[in-house]
């Protein structure tokens with residue numbers, strides 16, 4: 001149970017969609033207990049000093065297990081020199097069991113001012129070490145790791161010519177080194193998830209929509225929910241069989257973790273030219289691929305089984321033909337289901353009639369990399385329709401923002417900033433990060449602050465409705481989940 005906290009002397013956004021504000025708010029026992037009242041006796045009083053408190057941010061699409069295992073145990077992104085780099089590796093070693101590799105990530109020549117060398121990582125000698133470059137296309141390994149690899153053959157593979165010096169890239173890295181990394185131990189996975197929860201809090205995130213397997217929900221995420229203190233709404237990858245629906249139903253009433261949807265993929269991605277388009281790509285002899293239930297022509301049955309089970313159908317569809325197929329089928333089911341289409345990067349004119357009321361999980365932080373290849377891939381006309389959130393909202397669609405982390409960083413402020421630069425208002429961007437993100441995850445107690453809703457809040461350095469996003473973006477200064485402060489910039493900097 002949390003103590004009572006009373007926050008005052010700032011701008012408090014209760015409902016971003018209606019722009020309803022308050023001057024003070026009280027959190028008690030994990031819920032909003034009073035609005036615009038004085039501080040109750042014994043409450044912890046927090047002076048917001050003119051800052052803005054918003055409903056807790058929501059990242060409606062990320063991959064907790066995939067991301068936390070890929071990034072490893074040590075974050076090197078803030079290292080600017082060899083000493084700091086080695087210190088973090090040595091500290092990280094404490095958390096790794098003897099039969100495991102120490103995995104780090106996040107370094108770049110830009111932040112280090114130079115490339116790390118074998119000598120740097122050989123500060124650890126008894127245990128294999130692998131440090132991913134920030135883009136995961138290169139890594140530096142220590143001698144203990146190199147000794148476990150077949151270096152003579154790696155040398156002849158693309159990206160392997162420098163392997164004797166500890167540097168491995170691309171194919172050599174993915175196909176010859178990555179498979180040699182031992183599967184992380186349960187303790188290592190738990191430690192990584194706890195570290196991830198802290199970095200989500202630092203970005204203002206209080207609730208996530210996570211794409212996971214039921215096995216990981218049962219084995220890791222549900223048992224860890226109290227220590228993570230990030231609310232999780234799961235969209236599980238498992239098929240909606242009778243048995244799996246029973247497993248999902250075990251997780252429907254816990255405020256920290258609930259299964260709310262079941263997810264399937266029906267096409268690929270733009271980058272690999274596998275997103276299914278009505279018309280072939282300009283630079284590939286193909287219009288992309290339907291996969292899974294779209295390929296087997298039983299998407300309708302899948303949707304029916306998910307809805308019958310009481311869950312939301314969540315469909316990954318990127319190309320316009322894949323989105324069109326999803327829209328046609330989802331259009332027939334009740335809007336109460338809150339069926340979601342994830343990504344929906346291209347929507348053809350012919351399908352816009354299906355947009356009113358439809359939920360989309362979209363990722364503003366994918367825009368830059370997709371824009372860079374769009375004209376080449378689909379030509380200028382279709383490229384203009386890529387990530388057209390303005391048109392989607394104008395047609396009556398509902399948007400919920402997510403990051404797709406670890407594919408893109410879990411930074412809601414940056415996502416909002418890109419959305420605003422792409423023609424959304426600051427209100428629309430905040431709504432897609434709070435109120436509508438919560439609705440899209442079937443969570444009536446989040447995304448909004450009213451009596452009885454979750455005491456989840458994100459405090460910002462300036463008012464997102466009023467600041468000039470071109471000049472100054474708000475900064476997250478405090479994150480509260482269930483009435484407990486999980487991140488406080490002042491304490492972090494102290």
Ligand SMILES: [Zn+2]
Nearest residue numbers: 061063211404
């Ligand atoms: Zn994803």
